Amino acid sequence: MRELLELTEEQLEVQRMARDFALGELAPHSAAWDRDAYFEPAVVGKLGELGFLGMLLPEEHGGLGMDTVTYLLALEAISAVDASVAVLMSVHNSLPTQLLLHNGNDDQRSRYLGPMARGEMLGAFALSEPDAGSDAAALRTQAVRDGDDWLLTGTKAWVTNGNTADVIVAMARTDSPGDRKGARGIGAFIVTPDMPGFSVSKKEDKMGLRASPTVQLMFDELRVPGANLLGDPSQGFVYAMQGLDNGRLGIGAQAIGIAGAALDHAVAYAAERKQFGRPIRDLQAIQFKLATMAVRVQQARMLLYAAARAKDRGERITQFSSMAKLACSETAMFVTTEAIQVFGGYGYVRDYPVERLFRDAKVTEIYEGTSEIQRIVIARELYGPDARADR
Ligand code: CAA
Numbered sequence: 001m002r003e004l005l006e007l008t009e010e011q012l013e014v015q016r017m018a019r020d021f022a023l024g025e026l027a028p029h030s031a032a033w034d035r036d037a038y039f040e041p042a043v044v045g046k047l048g049e050l051g052f053l054g055m056l057l058p059e060e061h062g063g064l065g066m067d068t069v070t071y072l073l074a075l076e077a078i079s080a081v082d083a084s085v086a087v088l089m090s091v092h093n094s095l096p097t098q099l100l101l102h103n104g105n106d107d108q109r110s111r112y113l114g115p116m117a118r119g120e121m122l123g124a125f126a127l128s129e130p131d132a133g134s135d136a137a138a139l140r141t142q143a144v145r146d147g148d149d150w151l152l153t154g155t156k157a158w159v160t161n162g163n164t165a166d167v168i169v170a171m172a173r174t175d176s177p178g179d180r181k182g183a184r185g186i187g188a189f190i191v192t193p194d195m196p197g198f199s200v201s202k203k204e205d206k207m208g209l210r211a212s213p214t215v216q217l218m219f220d221e222l223r224v225p226g227a228n229l230l231g232d233p234s235q236g237f238v239y240a241m242q243g244l245d246n247g248r249l250g251i252g253a254q255a256i257g258i259a260g261a262a263l264d265h266a267v268a269y270a271a272e273r274k275q276f277g278r279p280i281r282d283l284q285a286i287q288f289k290l291a292t293m294a295v296r297v298q299q300a301r302m303l304l305y306a307a308a309r310a311k312d313r314g315e316r317i318t319q320f321s322s323m324a325k326l327a328c329s330e331t332a333m334f335v336t337t338e339a340i341q342v343f344g345g346y347g348y349v350r351d352y353p354v355e356r357l358f359r360d361a362k363v364t365e366i367y368e369g370t371s372e373i374q375r376i377v378i379a380r381e382l383y384g385p386d387a388r389a390d391r
Pocket of ligand 1: 091125127128133134135136137158159160183184237238241242244245318366367368369370373376377
């Protein structure tokens with residue numbers, strides 16, 4: 001992989017650090033955290049100490065100022081061991097910190113980014129609502145001015161870290177009910193859980209990523225100071241989409257971390273498991289599976305890091321990041337399914353990690369845009385950003 005991706009010594013070093021951290025600090029607990037749907041708060045501080053919560057932030061804001069390739073390598077390595085921790089890291093690094101960095105003013109950046117980079121404040125992102133998932137611009141949470149403040153009322157859904165976050169970037173309508181402006185009538189607000197009117201209404205009981213809390217948030221005339229509006233009050237949807245261009249690379253890295261781990265487990269198991277008098281790796285049926293899994297992992301990984309390099313060159317990556325997320329998440333689902341088949345009955349029980357990898361893989365085809373949404377984004381971009389196929 002080193003040769004294929006042409007990684008630098010520094011990138012390999014960060015990858016090693018992430019692997020060591022994951023194997024030393026997460027691996028002994030991951031199965032139990034998953035079984036108990038337990039979120040371990042100490043993990044946030046440890047990620048912060050390593051600099052993993054400010055990898056993409058410039059040093060002046062307390063971050064490591066690393067490139068996207070290095071960030072994704074760390075994320076992939078952590079995901080191979082614990083995809084619940086990986087999503088915490090991905091959401092925090094890709095969405096709230098990036099929205100603050102690119103759309104916040106000096107005061108907002110200095111209030112939040114340093115503590116977020118150090119792991120003293122965890123970030124979350126609240127775009128979806130119970131009736132606005134794929135059609136994100138249909139969100140209904142309403143923001144109205146009240147003197148210098150804004151009052152936000154509505155329900156945000158599927159918020160990763162929503163009950164453990166210290167800073168949540170939340171999207172709400174700033175247009176008025178009598179004059180709706182669609183995607184151009186949405187603002188982005190910096191919400192903190194101590195604001196009056198904030199509550200956590202429901203924690204989801206999920207199939208996978210069980211150690212990563214996903215919650216609904218209720219805003220009941222949530223009082224947000226005017227100073228917490230991010231940028232232009234009509235541009236919140238665009239900021240969210242720009243954030244998701246980054247976020248989808250993070251989910252791609254999470255997915256390929258899961259897929260790579262499932263492949264490694266299947267390869268090891270096929271060498272030790274004997275049937276018909278020999279290791280099953282000598283059976284062509286198993287060899288064909290392992291070979292196809294290996295090709296799929298390598299293909300998707302190359303696409304992911306090519307997209308990351310395009311981002312590091314400053315290119316627009318809307319289509320590329322959707323391609324990478326689509327390829328990596330479908331690969332994760334394919335490879336984890338095949339890994340279970342290689343394990344047979346042992347893959348279907350919790351004695352081996354492939355069962356958890358399979359459950360964790362599924363959501364990568366759903367969140368931060370379903371595979372169907374990625375295909376829509378990719379298809380639209382075939383005609384260029386200004387000449388969409390369906391306009
Ligand atoms: N970058 C910059 N601007 C963008 C953009 C991007 N990537 N994508 C869209 N825009 C702009 C458009 O240019 C357009 O601007 P104009 O009004 O000037 O034309 C505006 O935003 C509206 O865009 P569209 O007309 O394309 O909007 P749409 O309503 O057709 O929706 C969509 C597009 C791609 C379907 C979008 O709604 C989408 O991505 N849906 C999926 C939402 C999603 O991924 N949600 C995940 C939530 S986070 C999560 O999963 C939980 C978690 O914590 C992990």
